[in-house]
Amino acid sequence: MMMLAALLVLIMLIAALAALLLRNAVAAVAAFAVVSLALSVLFVWLRAPDVALTEAAVGGGLSSLILALALRRLGLWRVGGSNE
Amino acid sequence: MRKAAALLFTLGLLFLLSVMFLRFELGQAPMRIGKDILAAAPEQVGAANIVTSVVLGYRGLDTLGEIAILFTAATATGLILSGLGGGQRRDPEGGFILRHGADLVFPFLMLVGMYIVVHGHLTPGGGFQGGVVLAAAFFLPLLARPSRAVSHSALGWIEGLAGASFIVIGLWALTLDQAFMTPWLHQGVLGELFSAGTLPLLYLALGLKVGAELASLLAHLAEVEASE
Numbered sequence: 001m002m003m004l005a006a007l008l009v010l011i012m013l014i015a016a017l018a019a020l021l022l023r024n025a026v027a028a029v030a031a032f033a034v035v036s037l038a039l040s041v042l043f044v045w046l047r048a049p050d051v052a053l054t055e056a057a058v059g060g061g062l063s064s065l066i067l068a069l070a071l072r073r074l075g076l077w078r079v080g081g082s083n084e
Numbered sequence: 085m086r087k088a089a090a091l092l093f094t095l096g097l098l099f100l101l102s103v104m105f106l107r108f109e110l111g112q113a114p115m116r117i118g119k120d121i122l123a124a125a126p127e128q129v130g131a132a133n134i135v136t137s138v139v140l141g142y143r144g145l146d147t148l149g150e151i152a153i154l155f156t157a158a159t160a161t162g163l164i165l166s167g168l169g170g171g172q173r174r175d176p177e178g179g180f181i182l183r184h185g186a187d188l189v190f191p192f193l194m195l196v197g198m199y200i201v202v203h204g205h206l207t208p209g210g211g212f213q214g215g216v217v218l219a220a221a222f223f224l225p226l227l228a229r230p231s232r233a234v235s236h237s238a239l240g241w242i243e244g245l246a247g248a249s250f251i252v253i254g255l256w257a258l259t260l261d262q263a264f265m266t267p268w269l270h271q272g273v274l275g276e277l278f279s280a281g282t283l284p285l286l287y288l289a290l291g292l293k294v295g296a297e298l299a300s301l302l303a304h305l306a307e308v309e310a311s312e
Binding site: 049050052053054057058061062065066069070072073 | 135200208209210212216217220301302306
């Protein structure tokens, strides 16, 4: 079972590094969400489902949504509005 | 200078984490009050989810502080963002799949959010988590159709009434010769939906408050268009 935790921590480390190093800001936000989701699985493994639910909803969902909207506001993320 | 400060901070954090890693075994936190609460909570509060009986029962005042912090942060952000002249140029409508997918998923997201809020005293989850899901559910139609206006005053009313009822439920305990935020009402049978006294009501108020607050915040953020 320790292997699962090690794997999750590895995923988190890789995703965190990706969030730091990726040049594309939207991809960095997605990597940030991956860190939170892996952390929430880790919380389930540590038998803290309440905290896991909070981490998934707030860390994985809301924070990345707010970051993505902030990118939009800063003009770092353009939506191609050519279709329709 | 700034790099030195960053290095110092990183070293301190590393030291803290290594001490924690060496001293405590993973998943085996040393608890003193935890065992007492685990033993006493099912009979004292009557919530099947012990975490809820701590969050709203034993540490209800902390939760009130938490929602006060969230309220202040959301109000300040809304104040700043609404002053930036939002609503001039909006995103184009979402495509066919996004629009119809949002319509399809919206009721299910509402259901999941309300389930998490209402069953907070029985299963993992509660007002905060469910409220965030509700806010995300309300944001989805806005993502699909950005031109649709959001009624910030209605969200404000929901938020205000929910927050006020949270405090009133807490204050009402004073009339029963109990401390502020003590759960009252009949405890009921452990594990049933209508049990644990006022805890489900408190979580419902909390969920509506957090949901309305965050939905308003997200709508504000989405309304303000990039200044190019």
